[in-house]
Amino acid sequence: MKILVYLALLLAMALPAHAVGESLPALWEKATRLESEGHAVEAALACRRLLALNPGYAPARDLLAKIHISLKLPPPATDWRDRAAGFFPPDRLAIGGSLCLWTGLFGILATLLSPAWGRWRLPAFLFLPAGLAALAFSAAIDPRIARSRECVVTLPGGAPVYPAPSVDDSRTTARVPDGTPLSFRSRSGRWTAVTLPDGRNGWILSEALTPVVPAEQS
Amino acid sequence: MNLPLRILIMIAFLGLLRPSAAWSQEATAGLSSPAIQVGQSAEIVVTVRGTKSADVPQQLQVPGLDIQLFGRSSRFEMNNFQVTSSIALTYRVTARQAGEFDIPPIPVQSGGKTISTNPLRLQVVPAAAPLPGVPSASNRSVSASTGQGEPFFGDLVLSKKKAYVGEVIPAELRYYFRSDIGGEVGDRPVLAGEGFTMQKPAQSPKREQIVNGENYVVFSFQTALTAAKSGRIEIPAATLEARLQLPGSVPSGFEEMFRQFGGMVPQGMFTDSRQVAIETRPASLEILPLPKDGRPQDFSGAIGQFEMEATASPLKVAAGEPITLRVTVSGQGNLDAMGAPRLMEADGWKSYPPGESVTVNDAIRFSGRKTYEFLLVARESQSRTPAVEFSYFDPNSASYRTLTKEPIAVEAQGGESRLQATPGQTATAPVPSASPSASPANAVAAPPAGSRSWRPLLVDPRFLGIQAALGLVALVALGLVGWRLRSLLPGVRRKAAARALSRSFAALATTSNDDFCEAAVNHLANTWQVRPIDLAARLESVPLDDGDRLALRELVTRAEESRYSPRGTRPIDQRSRDRIQTALARLHL
Structure with a gap:
């Protein structure tokens, strides 16, 4: 268990190396202010950026839909990745996946080294693919990757x-x-x-x- | 040079010639002019290559045309010692009535096989009418501008000399090669000029044409020019690269040699391979600005001749559901550049910029249809779609025209409660009300939470560094596991046992006489992988040399004595020790 705690501490240290220039509340304030001032295009951009950082934030999605109507644009498109990213924050999913991956890998090695750890072999073999799947899913749904183009x-x-x-x-x-x-x-x-x-x-x-x-x- | 030597040289020279059998037979047909007037005549030349004899019908049955065979000639060609023979058969075509005539493929009997030429199309206009612009004009210009028998030349054929800014002008780049010239032609010509744009040239099927009595193979490329400014625009030469086998000079002495035999050097025997750039003649266009008088306010930018159709589907929708109004503009003109039709009296509808798709009928995107799909959502209940209006400029009449489509009867409930995404897009959450009180800014008090970095964690260097460090630890652990597990492998165990035996045998040489028997017995037990107590039984069952068996039996006996006798072991003499060591060495080997 101690190893897992140390791993979690190490991964937590890896969090935001490059903070956003504007905080999320500031982005939201900017979007609403621009929209009320009639700068619909800039407000829509702020909404899109906010949704890239937090796809589950419904008010930003509603405001973007409203701006699209005022600009006579088709409703903004959403797909399964946006909905999934709203449920599973990609960064947390990546940390969880990484923990699972290494727990599984080290668990397998431990069972090979010591027969006393033999009963953990099956869980260890399950943790490894689960961790890989979580990392891949995180990469697939992260709007900062999916919407980078x-x-x-x-x-x-x-x-x-x-x-x-x-x-x-x-x-x-x-x-x-x-x-x-x-x-x-x-x-x-x-x-x-x-x-x-x-x-x-x-x-x-x-x-x-x-x-x-x-x-x-x- | 004496006569026998000359004959030998001639025979050797003729031996170099390759017969035409290697050439596959091919038959092509070409018209001397693609358009004629009623009562006039044109010629069809059928060229059959790779054969010395060919039969064709004396006359061809095409209603409205009188087609009779009237000429036949054979040609013997030699290109770089490669001999080909071809036959040219000429039909005279006389037009009895106006119209467009398809002349079917002409069957050619040659060498027991029947091959067919390409089909031809001849346009016949009434006697008083002028010949159609593009092809016949070009033929006249070709005839006038080219010298007799020129081996190759290029020509630019414009469909008109006067046009408007933005109008699409179909054009054809033609490159003529005399039929006795071989070679390879580049993919497409290059034309670079200012003040106009050009469609990527599309190659048409190769054809044959008679110019000034010579048979030419014509490579033609369809394209379209669009002027970007008014005034006179110069169209520079369009260049096509080609590598040709052109008639070359006869080496000195050959001409005299052939003359002595009473003949002359065959045409085409000596050729030069040359890289050439064939250019069309420069041309100019007079470009007029679009007239301002009579220009509709909603002029779409379309220039050409167009028709318009409109359909709607579905015809009955619930509140918030969209109706697709599909407007198709078809005809000839600048399909790519023209704007969308305008919806009239569309106040009761919410509409979005239409989707567009173009379907073209030719390679130069001049003729075809453009479809606009308007997505309409009724603000209030509607019984008909908006009318559609489309304005364009007709260069033939030099005037603007407006096409109108009347509204289409539909049943659309008003409201926005179920607004859907456009086709191809995923439906979104319900659209919020536009009233200020329902603004998300007012409705939401809590600041949003989410990612704090634009860089995804998965590509963050710190995260990746930690993963790499953990991977390194895992690799070390994997190495440790591997090291632990390798001793269990049978091969590794066998090698370790062999090494241990070698070491114990080497140690026997330095063991004192007192300890020799015990060390030798242990070595023997390890060699046979039995217990020392079982050595006596094993010794009798193992096939051994008699001398070795005696020596090893003495060793086992001595070991048993030392194990069971209270007096201990008798001292071993050097001779016995040598015998035992020799026997063990044989076993070890």
């Missing part, structure tokens, strides 16, 4: 989407209104390749986009 159009009036990274090509694939969430694909100079909500691909000037998960901190 999400960005929002923050250019007032929206942004044109081009089929190639050049304004020389007068054709535009579409025009996306500001506040629209897009999926980042790649970057080339001033241009960012994105996937539109309807699945089409195109290029947008990078100045028109703001990543949901701040790039310098992710």
Whole structure:
């Protein structure tokens, strides 16, 4: 048991190495203030960032839905990962998974070293895959990973989407209104390749986009 | 040079020639002009390669056309000592009536096999009408601009010379190669200019065409140009890379040698392989700005000729459920760049920016249809959808046109209680009311809890460092377990026993005479893996040399004496010790 306690203490020390610039209450205050001042796009971005840090915070989700209506955008999409991350905070899941993994591994080694530990062999063999599964699940549902490629159009009036990274090509694939969430694909100079909500691909000037998960901190 | 030597050289030279049998037979057909007027004639040239004889029908039955075979010629070609023979068969086509005629593949009998040419299409216009723009104009320009028998050249064919900013102008890049030239042609031509954009060229099937009486193979690429500014725009040459086998100069002496035999050097015997860049002729376009007069306020940016259709589904929905209004704009024009149609009188509906999809009918995205899907949610109960209006500019009539679709009858309950996500998106939680009193900011007092870092714990260096440290400890523990477990392995145990036997045998050499018998007996017991008390019985059952058996029997006897006799062991003499050691050495080996 002492080993487990020491492990838990060690893992707890690994917690936030890079704190967010704004605390969650500050982000929430910012979102509500911007929304009441009529800065809907910025308020939606603050809501998205808040939800990336705490996917289970329903008021932020409701406020984001309301802003989408005011911007005439489709309702914000949620998937099973958001719902799962609301139930299982990813960081805590990662700590639990790590504890399970090492408990299982060291338990197996102990049963091999000493016959006296033989009765713990089965639990030890169960802990190992459970720990691995918890770590993998944590990685899959963490919005900071799952939504790391999400960005929002923050250019007032929206942004044109081009089929190639050049304004020389007068054709535009579409025009996306500001506040629209897009999926980042790649970057080339001033241009960012994105996937539109309807699945089409195109290029947008990078100045028109703001990543949901701040790039310098992710 | 004397005559026999010349004959030998000629025979050796001819021996280098490879017959045409290695070539597969191929038949192609080409029209001298893709369009003619009623009463005029064109030619169809059927070229059959890899054969010396071929039969084709004397006439072809195509209603409205009179097609008669009137010419036949054989050609013997040699490219770098590779001999090919081909036959050209010429039909004369006379048009009796106007229309578009499909000339079916022409069957060619050659070498007991029947092969078919490619089908052809001929356009016949009334005698008074001008020939269609693109192809015939190009043929005239080709004929006028190229020299007789030029081995290769390029041509740019524009569908029009005057267009509007943003209008899509279909064009064709053509590269002509005289049919006796071999080689490889690049993937696609390169055209770079200012003031216009160009669709990626799409290659059309290779065809044959007669220009100035010469048969040419034509590689053509369909593309479309779109001008980005008004004024005169220069279209520079489009370059296509190719590696060609061009007729080369005859080495000195060969011409004289062939002349002495009464002939001349066969055409194509000597060729040069050359990398060439074939260019089309530069051209210019006159680009006009879109007129401001008569431009509708909701002009979509579409330029071309279009039609519009609209459908709605489902036709009956409950409160908050969306209706999809699907508007399809089809025709020819700038499908990719045009904007969406406008919904009219849509105050009672909540709508979102439409989804778009384009289905094209050609490689240059000029002809096709664009479908817009509007998601409509009724704010209050509605009995019909909004009307749809779409404005575009028609370059043919130089005027703006507006298409309108009347509303479609539906039954939609008002309200937002069950607003769903758009197709392809997951449904979300109920949308909160927009009233200030229900604002989440007011409703929520407790600050949210959650992650305190943008960096996921799983990729945090400290977390990963601890995992690595634990992994290192686990590796050490694993090594320890492995070390403990390895002594249990049969192989390891056998090797350890063998090493112990070697050590005990080596130790016998330095053992004193007093202790020798006990040490030797123990060694023997370990060798046979029996107890010392059982050695006597084992000794009799083991196959041994008689001398060795006697020596070992003496050793066992001495050991039993020392074990049971009160007088102890007799001292062993050096001779007996040597005998015993020799016997043990044999056993050890």
